[in-house]
Amino acid sequence: xxxxxxKTITLHSVVYKSEILMLRILIALSAIGVILSACTFLQxxxxxxxxxxxxxxxxxxxxxKVNFDVMSFSKIPGYIKRYITxxxxxxxxxxxxxxxxxxxxxxxxxxxxxxxxxxxxxSSFLLKANNKxxxxxxxxxxxxxxxxxxxxxxxHQPPISIEQLPEIxxxxxxxxxxxxxxxxxxxxxxxxxxxxxxxxxxxxxxVSWGVDSKRVTELDWWQxxxxxxxxxxxxxxxxxxxxxxxxxxxxxxxxxxxxxxxxSLFYSGDSGYFDGFSEIGNKYGPFDLSIIExxxxxxxxxxxxxxPEQSLQAHIDVQGKKxxxxxxxxxxxxxxxWYEPLERITxxxxxxxxxxxxxxxxxxxDISAKKSHKKWWLGLx
Numbered sequence: 001x002x003x004x005x006x007k008t009i010t011l012h013s014v015v016y017k018s019e020i021l022m023l024r025i026l027i028a029l030s031a032i033g034v035i036l037s038a039c040t041f042l043q044x045x046x047x048x049x050x051x052x053x054x055x056x057x058x059x060x061x062x063x064x065k066v067n068f069d070v071m072s073f074s075k076i077p078g079y080i081k082r083y084i085t086x087x088x089x090x091x092x093x094x095x096x097x098x099x100x101x102x103x104x105x106x107x108x109x110x111x112x113x114x115x116x117x118x119x120x121x122x123s124s125f126l127l128k129a130n131n132k133x134x135x136x137x138x139x140x141x142x143x144x145x146x147x148x149x150x151x152x153x154x155x156h157q158p159p160i161s162i163e164q165l166p167e168i169x170x171x172x173x174x175x176x177x178x179x180x181x182x183x184x185x186x187x188x189x190x191x192x193x194x195x196x197x198x199x200x201x202x203x204x205x206x207v208s209w210g211v212d213s214k215r216v217t218e219l220d221w222w223q224x225x226x227x228x229x230x231x232x233x234x235x236x237x238x239x240x241x242x243x244x245x246x247x248x249x250x251x252x253x254x255x256x257x258x259x260x261x262x263x264s265l266f267y268s269g270d271s272g273y274f275d276g277f278s279e280i281g282n283k284y285g286p287f288d289l290s291i292i293e294x295x296x297x298x299x300x301x302x303x304x305x306x307x308p309e310q311s312l313q314a315h316i317d318v319q320g321k322k323x324x325x326x327x328x329x330x331x332x333x334x335x336x337x338w339y340e341p342l343e344r345i346t347x348x349x350x351x352x353x354x355x356x357x358x359x360x361x362x363x364x365x366d367i368s369a370k371k372s373h374k375k376w377w378l379g380l381x
Contacts, residue, residue, distance in 0.1 A: 051200055054220045054252070061249040062200070064238050065274065068303040079300070082335070090337035093155055093380040097329065100362035102126070102160035110364065115263045117289070117365040120158050122179060122330035123269070125291070129260055130229035132169035136256070136267060136291075137180040138189065144179035144331050146243070152179070152331040155338070159362025162188045169228045170195035174269030175253030176202055176241040179331055183209055197225060197232055201251030205243070221254055233257040235280045237271035239304050257284045265289040265367055266318050270296075270327065272303040273310035277317035289357070289367040290320030295328030295341035305334075308344035312354065322355045322367070329361070329377070339377040346373055 051057035069075075102118055110116045112131040119125055122144075125136040140158050145151020162185060171193050173181055181202070187209050196206055196216045203216040217225055219234035226232075237255045242248040256267045257280065266280065266287045294311040306314060308325075315323040328341040342358060349356035358373040359365050 054200060056221060056252060057200070062241070062252045063249070064240075065236065065276065066238070075300070082300070086335060088335060088337075090339065090381045091332050092338055093377070095380045097156040097380065098360050098376050099156060099159050100360050102164075102362050104164070104166075106364065107166060113260075113262075115260060115265065115288075115367045117265070117324075117367055118159070118363070119324070119326070119359050119361055119365070120160070121154070121156060121361050122328070123174075123291075123293070123326045124158070125267075125326075126160070126165075127258070127265075129258075129263075132228040133166050134228075134230075134258075135165075135168055135171045135189070135193075137174055137269070138171060138185050139179055139182040140185040140188075141182050144182075144333075146178065152333055155330055155332075156361060165189075165192065168193040170197055172232065172256055172258075172267075173198040173202060174237070174256065174267065175199060175239060176205065176243055176251045177270070178243065179333070180270070181205070181243075186211065195227055197227070197234075199234065199241075199252035199254055201241075205251075220252065229260060231257075231259045233259075233284065235284075236274075236276040237269050238274040238276065239270045239272065255280065257287075259284070263288050263368060265291065266320060267291045268293045268314060268318075268326075270305065271314075273306045273314060277314045281318040285319030287318060287320045289322050289324060289365075290315045290318050291324045291326050292320075293327040294325035294345050296333040297336070297341070298334050308341055308348055311345060312348050312352065315354065322357055322370075323349065324357045324359070324365075337381075339381070342375075342377050346375065349373070 056062045110128050116128045117125055120138065122139060123137045124139050127134040127136060140162055143151040143153050168189065171189065186206060190211045194215065196211060198206065198216060198218055200218050200220050203213065203218050206216050207213050219225065221234060221236045224231055224233040235255045235257055237253055239253040240249055241251045241253050253269065255269045255271065258265050264287045268291065270293050292311045292315050293306055294308055297305045297307045311325060325342060325345045329338065332338055346356060346358060355370060356373045357365060358376065360374065360376050
């Protein structure tokens, strides 16, 4: 497996059909040696002194509550074999994914006090609360990759461009992977964003990309900050981080609790299923809405991504009133069909009487309103 992270140029990150042949050729011709060498420039140096107070930081790296083998080199041959030989169906939608454009008129008509959420695609969201705007894991690039020519490519464009966005009070980042922390987007956004709230270690990258260090706040698990009338608490997740070959787990990963005086939401970031969800629910629940990772799961990486069954249980654990399944519908990052996570989670939700929201990309969501799901993905293949 060619490894940058589970969601960059990993061999389970499958791309459009025209690119599959190129990627397989790269693999067959020595991608492991050539590409790994080409990516050593992505290394990040970690400052141990900045993290010694964190219970998660040990022996120069951040760690999960439990130990497991995330992506070892011993597994590379198996990933290569699967990627080259395994038959796949419906890797990408054939017809365009429906979008609802986010226009200045739409934004002007939103309520000032109540939370309104827009899904921008994958795990990226625009949130309006207390008449201020926030971005969650904003990814606007065409590929979730360090390269412009190869790597998981978007199925659809964002429903609003960076240029069209209003002033952003803050950006919230869950972890340092290419499909959650977009360097190109940050460089374009940096002048219109007042605050960056990130896990421990990520400020190094942001500052190197031109972000003013005074605008960046790093948090450890269970730490909070109050900004713009909202409380942001960085909570645990079971995952990992890294943008290159040698920076694995140099930065922390996690989930987010976002609360106003009257409303609240939980964002899982990326995570395998673990008992931390119950702990979060007991401390901060119930939530008006839980945004739960539901996609890019596979039998070969069960500890860092959840199956739809586990995603539903995580929603129950955090005591969410409604669930929005994220981490799907924009990039192909696993071996399952692109729509499978959505189909499975909506079936499970119906069987368990869970109120689930599957909005069209760009559709405004009142997080307190009961809203039935739409199977917008039907008929696109």
